[in-house]
Amino acid sequence: MAMQIEFKSVSADYQLGPIKSKNVLKDVNLKIKTNRVTVIIGKTGSGKSTLLKLMNGLILPTSGEVKIDEHVIHSKVNKQTLKNIRADLGMVFQFPEAQLFAETVLDDIMFGPLNFGDTQESAKEKAKEVITQVGLSESIFTKSPLELSGGQKRRVAIAGVLATHPKSLILDEPGAGLDPSSKKKILDFLKSWQIRKNATMVMVTHDIEEVVNYADDLIVMKNGEIIFHDSVYSILSNLSPDNQWGIALPEARLLQLELEKKLGFKFDKICLTANQLAEQIERKGLA
Amino acid sequence: MKNLLLGRYIALSSIIHRLDPRLKLVVTLLFIASVLLINNWETLIFLIVITFILMKLSQIGFKIYLKGIKPLIYLILFTVVLQVLFKAGGEIYVEWGIIKISSYGIEHGIFVFFRFVLIIILSTILTLTTKPIQITDAIYFLLKPLKLFKAPIEDITLMLSIALRFIPTLLDETERVMQAQMARGVTFGEGNLLKQMQSLTPIFLPLFANSLNRAEEMANGLEVRGYQVGKKRTSYRSLIFAKKDGVAFFLMIIVIVILFFLRA
Structure with a gap:
């Protein structure tokens, strides 16, 4: 079942210290499309992480409200509503391996389901189910999370969130700090999880290649405001490499522009990925 | 978490900010000692x-x-x-078994309350107006005599400055880990004491593991930059004891003298 995530004139502050707080989100209105992957990009401090944390009530809005299905998060929301939301909305933090604490991988994955009221047996069932989804085998269950490699830890941490059977998933840079192949594996299984569950997925990233390869919709943030929210293709295809918002274009698009300049012709279609570009080149009879 | 004042410094340029940190440290310690001298209303006020x-x-x-x-x-x-209930003396208002509420007990309760508050405020004044690094420098200076007994003062102060430097980092990290566990359904501050204690495990374990990792990285970082235990170190920050510091110290002495006169 798809989840509705909607922001109605939401403002939020970020606590910088005991005295200072900064207004990071200003009157944000937003409706995230269901059953799609929406990626949020923007410079550090533009409010991306705050936007994510607002979605499951880890930060409360100073004004306005966030609607998650029939639940409403506002400045004075009660704990039970938040627990209900969190049970439905899985959240994977930046460097989620920092949350691993149990003695064994199995215990750690079962931790979330047990908190949300599963029995031991059903929590274990869910752990078995997700461990293969993240590309690991049950043999890892008895190990301590601390003895795993970086990529494995990340996968176990994500498995711990998937095990709660969320209806939607929010991720803060799931690939950060990993080697390229581990990163690709993680994004691949997240994407396939999203397609299989027909879930809504919201993800923050800094990597435009991840955007074009995994996202359907794109949100661009700047200084606490949303400056673009549309499909990836319609936003990126209208941008020049030196656009005023400092949004990077994917390599394939840059190569396409370079080819057009060098060879003096126009492709029929704007390409954002290597696949699309290869197809266009073939069609032009250049290959 | 970020509301905690522990180890935070607020950059301003008040007269207190500009005093010599060594003086501030000594004066704060003296002040805290003199708070313990409170024994009547005059000294308290x-x-x-x-x-x-x-x-x-x-x-x-x-x-x-x-x-x-x-x-x-x-x-x-x-x-x-505790003070009010168990300290007897003077006029007794309520008596019930070992519990006696007396004028003496109430008076002492008030003294104890203000002693606590004053000690907290005085030490907060020091930490809010003095950079952690300055406090370390001050401690280094005050510990110097111990060098005669071959105490590793340099290493102690380095450890201290690293510890102070990591307080805000640790607080931020605690908040992050807490949020991550909350997203996995942990609710803090609910249920009985045992349950509340149990909900702390998912915070402290990752925090310890991460801190140990960080300590190792830090140690490697120090080593590759040539740090050696027990070597003599110099500092580019020099502390200057100025006239205003002398005046402040003099005022402090006067305060203590007056206190002794006011004491019962």
């Missing part, structure tokens, strides 16, 4: 007034000092209640 003046001079709002007291308020109230 005198020290409250002095503390009030110091707070004003620091240019930091009173609200912020209140934030420093807030986390400890239950401890303070608990002690006050």
Whole structure:
């Protein structure tokens, strides 16, 4: 079942210290499309992480409200509503391996389901189910999370969130700090999880290649405001490499522009990925 | 978490900020000692007034000092209640078994309350107006005599400055881990004491593991940059004891002398 995530004139502050707080989100209105992957990009401090944390009530809005299905998060929301939301909305933090604490991988994955009221047996069932989804085998269950490699830890941490059977998933840079192949594996299984569950997925990233390869919709943030929210293709295809918002274009698009300049012709279609570009080149009879 | 005042410094340029950190440290310690000298209303009011003046001079709002007291308020109230209930003397208002509420007990309760509050505020004035690195420099200076006994003062102060430097980092990290576990369905501050204690495991274990990792990285970082235990070190920050520091120290002595006169 798809989840509705909607922001109605939401403002939020970020606590910088005991005295200072900064207004990071200003009157944000937003409706995230269901059953799609929406990626949020923007410079550090533009409010991306705050936007994510607002979605499951880890930060409360100073004004306005966030609607998650029939639940409403506002400045004075009660704990039970938040627990209900969190049970439905899985959240994977930046460097989620920092949350691993149990003695064994199995215990750690079962931790979330047990908190949300599963029995031991059903929590274990869910752990078995997700461990293969993240590309690991049950043999890892008895190990301590601390003895795993970086990529494995990340996968176990994500498995711990998937095990709660969320209806939607929010991720803060799931690939950060990993080697390229581990990163690709993680994004691949997240994407396939999203397609299989027909879930809504919201993800923050800094990597435009991840955007074009995994996202359907794109949100661009700047200084606490949303400056673009549309499909990836319609936003990126209208941008020049030196656009005023400092949004990077994917390599394939840059190569396409370079080819057009060098060879003096126009492709029929704007390409954002290597696949699309290869197809266009073939069609032009250049290959 | 970020509301905690522990180890935070507020950059301003008040007269208190500009005093020599060594002086501030010594004066704070003396002040805290003199708070313990409170034994009648005159001494209490005198020290409250002095503390009030110091707070004003620091240019930091009173609200912020209140934030420093807030986390400890239950401890303070608990002690006050014990004083009121069990200290007998003077006129007795209520007597019930071993519990006696007396004029003497109430008076002592008030003294204990203000002793706590004053000690917290005075030490907060020091930490809010002095950079952690300056406090370390001051401690280094004051520990120097121990060098005669071959104590590793340099290493102690380095450890201290690293510890101080990591307080805000650790607080931020605690908040992050807490949020991550909350997203996995942990609710803090609910249920009985045992349940609340149990909900702390998912915070402290990752925190310890991460801190150990960080300590190792830090140690490697120090080593590759040529740090050697026990080597003599120099500092580019030199502390200067100026005229205003002398004046401040003189005032402190006067305060202590007056206190001794006011004491019962």
